[in-house]
Amino acid sequence: MQFRQLEYFVALARERHFARAASACHVSQPALSEAIRKLEQELGVPLVRRGHTFEGLTSEGERLVLWARRILAEHDSLKHEVTALQTGLAGRLRLGVIPAASGTVALLTDPFCTEHPLVTIQLETSLRSAEIVERIRRFELDAGVIYSSDQDLEDIAVTPLYEEEHVLVGNAELLAGYAETVSWPDVLELPMCLLDGGMRGRQLIDDAMAARELAITPRLETDSFVSLLAHVGTGRWASIVPRAWIQVLRPPEGTRVLRLEPSMTASIALVTSAAEPRPVLVRAFERTAENAWPGRGSA
16 A cells, blocks of 8 residues: 555545546546555455546445545654654644634734744635534644634644634714613614624624524625625624724724623634644644733633
């Protein structure tokens, strides 16, 4: 068995198309197909259901692709460990981040890259917490920044980062009747734009409303925090966003920021696989989270 065969098999499982998998591996399609056939012969089980095109993995293939991903991940970790001993930390860190933290993740990635100039980061910022955790378990991500509550975190290492407070934002004229805080019933009186119902940030808002026997129906829903702030910038909309976004991004001119009363917070954490041995890149990134995050563990 060769690492190249496992790489081709994992690529085919990911792309679900022979030509795309071959292109991703920079080989010809016949070469990829032949390598996978030899892997099947060596293992003694069929891995791929074949017709005129790729029809999926067999039940054996679905189970064995998990081992292939793990073997490749540990192989990469071994190479990173040896490189770190010789020349310092190098390699690629694959990081998944929920949209709510995409504006604050630079507080982690910037000092990490500064300290380790040979390391590169592949950053995905449109993932949901459960998806990030599952991809870490499948060795498709090395680390993630998620909402840590209400997640199955068995076999996952958790480093708390901060408590995210949500605030109401809107044009000063639109919010002229309010002092420094706004009540949840008062929110219902405003023209609201919010995240769509499938996103955790929106679910937190709906839960806060439901706890007070209220329900909110925003006039506009989106999957983008940038779109929310752009609508707030027109002066005719209000929204509820993480305070951290207001601190990192410059809010539209004339925007007021009001605290919600009672407040709404959520725990943000860095998560990695707890499987031993821990990859050297992951350990270094966790140290950055522990040492470099300003006000770690508080809002």
